[in-house]
Amino acid sequence: MSKELPVIKTPLPGPKSKKLINFDEQYVSPSYTRAYPTVIDHADGAWIWDVDGNQFLDFHSGIAVSVTGNCHPKVVDAIVDQARKAVHISSADFYHELVGKLARRLGSLAPGKEKKRVFFTNSGTESVEAGMKLARYKSRRPRYLAFIGAFHGRTMGSLSLTCSKKIQRERFAPLLPEVTHVPYAYCYRCPYNLTYPDCELECVKFIEDQIFSRVAPASDVAAIVVEPMQGEGGYIVPPPDYFKALSELAKKHGILLMIDEVQTGMGKTGKMFAIEHFGITPDILVTAKALGSGVPIGACIAPQKTMDWEPGAHSTTFGGTPMGCAAALATIDLLEDGLMDNADKQGKFMMKELTKMQKEHPSIGDVRGLGLMIGIEFVKDKKTKEPAPKVAQDVERGCFEKGLMILCCGPNGIRLVPPLVVDRDQCTVALEILDEVIGKVEKKYKI
Numbered sequence: 001m002s003k004e005l006p007v008i009k010t011p012l013p014g015p016k017s018k019k020l021i022n023f024d025e026q027y028v029s030p031s032y033t034r035a036y037p038t039v040i041d042h043a044d045g046a047w048i049w050d051v052d053g054n055q056f057l058d059f060h061s062g063i064a065v066s067v068t069g070n071c072h073p074k075v076v077d078a079i080v081d082q083a084r085k086a087v088h089i090s091s092a093d094f095y096h097e098l099v100g101k102l103a104r105r106l107g108s109l110a111p112g113k114e115k116k117r118v119f120f121t122n123s124g125t126e127s128v129e130a131g132m133k134l135a136r137y138k139s140r141r142p143r144y145l146a147f148i149g150a151f152h153g154r155t156m157g158s159l160s161l162t163c164s165k166k167i168q169r170e171r172f173a174p175l176l177p178e179v180t181h182v183p184y185a186y187c188y189r190c191p192y193n194l195t196y197p198d199c200e201l202e203c204v205k206f207i208e209d210q211i212f213s214r215v216a217p218a219s220d221v222a223a224i225v226v227e228p229m230q231g232e233g234g235y236i237v238p239p240p241d242y243f244k245a246l247s248e249l250a251k252k253h254g255i256l257l258m259i260d261e262v263q264t265g266m267g268k269t270g271k272m273f274a275i276e277h278f279g280i281t282p283d284i285l286v287t288a289k290a291l292g293s294g295v296p297i298g299a300c301i302a303p304q305k306t307m308d309w310e311p312g313a314h315s316t317t318f319g320g321t322p323m324g325c326a327a328a329l330a331t332i333d334l335l336e337d338g339l340m341d342n343a344d345k346q347g348k349f350m351m352k353e354l355t356k357m358q359k360e361h362p363s364i365g366d367v368r369g370l371g372l373m374i375g376i377e378f379v380k381d382k383k384t385k386e387p388a389p390k391v392a393q394d395v396e397r398g399c400f401e402k403g404l405m406i407l408c409c410g411p412n413g414i415r416l417v418p419p420l421v422v423d424r425d426q427c428t429v430a431l432e433i434l435d436e437v438i439g440k441v442e443k444k445y446k447i
């Protein structure tokens with residue numbers, strides 16, 4: 001049987017999209033960064049249709065959210081069944097069976113044998129805020145350590161940790177003053193000009209030798225907040241022993257290690273949480289995005305001895321809605337029933353093919369990832385590694401015109417993060433489109 005291909009029937013944007021975009025742009029906040037000029041009508045599995053009938057292959061999952069595929073029938077049934085019973089109860093003030101059920105499930109899925117507790121939220125940034133507050137509450141310390149290139153959200157607390165693009169911070173100061181940013185383990189562009197493993201993890205040593213002794217006394221630091229793989233910052237995967245060293249450093253100084261799995265969590269890397277690839281136990285783990293397959297729900301998870309704050313110390317009206325919990329429980333079932341394994345299988349296939357493609361394309365500087373979270377970094381020259389941001393943008397646009405939806409990440413990269421229902425044929429179609437588009441863009445820029 002031949003592979004199902006994207007169908008582009010109109011110039012993009014099509015006439016109906018054009019009209020709706022004009023309408024939207026009169027009323028919706030201009031701070032949104034819409035990647036594509038098209039208006040989505042409906043979606044199914046790994047396919048998205050716009051209002052003009054164009055059919056796109058979804059390799060962004062609505063920014064790493066739709067892990068179970070768009071509108072998975074089991075998730076839709078769970079939402080509809082729950083909506084018929086109770087849409088809202090306010091889980092912080094009233095009891096609902098699914099809240100405890102989901103908390104127990106998440107607590108046992110998060111790394112570490114200790115019994116855990118969960119604070120529910122509606123989004124990634126709220127999960128990060130909850131973790132930041134919990135760290136201060138528990139440690140009675142004021143400071144945080146975060147990383148250059150990190151993205152943790154856009155509310156004032158999480159924005160103080162975010163250090164990805166200047167537009168995200170410009171004109172919003174003063175932010176939290178007690179945040180110190182240090183270089184991440186970005187081996188392709190090592191900030192210390194060293195090479196792993198000969199570097200002996202200078203990026204961790206630097207924190208101890210320089211930061212703790214000159215900038216931020218360790219005894220003042222409540223938490224080290226870190227993504228297991230930088231997402232928005234460029235899908236950067238640290239070396240295998242990085243988190244073990246970071247965790248030991250945190251333990252030595254009584255600092256809580258807070259792992260932000262908002263983007264990496266819920267099966268996308270082939271494991272429920274990406275930090276499992278590194279074999280360490282976080283003190284606080286926060287997640288959101290894919291947890292409810294698109295229904296807003298997030299979580300801050302910590303051992304019971306850490307999450308021991310008093311009633312009223314932190315709360316929420318909407319966090320952990322019955323529909324969010326129902327969607328999350330259905331999502332976890334599906335991840336455990338094969339989708340996580342598929343992420344591993346298709347991810348390995350994609351990585352193998354992209355590594356081959358890297359050899360043929362002078363603009364592909366680096367290919368990296370875990371499972372079905374894969375980043376490609378574009379350069380003008382493989383030797384000098386001069387970043388090629390325009391290539392990344394043109395590849396994103398070129399793929400769109402061929403019916404493949406992807407998103408940029410970092411200053412000069414793209415990310416491939418499809419729903420975990422993708423099959424080999426859909427991955428092959430995406431690879432063929434990418435190959436063709438990258439070739440064309442290289443010609444345009446004479447790379």
Ligand SMILES: Cc1ncc(COP(=O)(O)O)c(C=O)c1O
Nearest residue numbers: 123124125151152153231262263
């Ligand atoms: C790692 C990480 N943390 C936090 C956030 C913020 O999540 P939200 O946009 O749901 O507030 C994001 C969003 O992209 C993220 O990638």
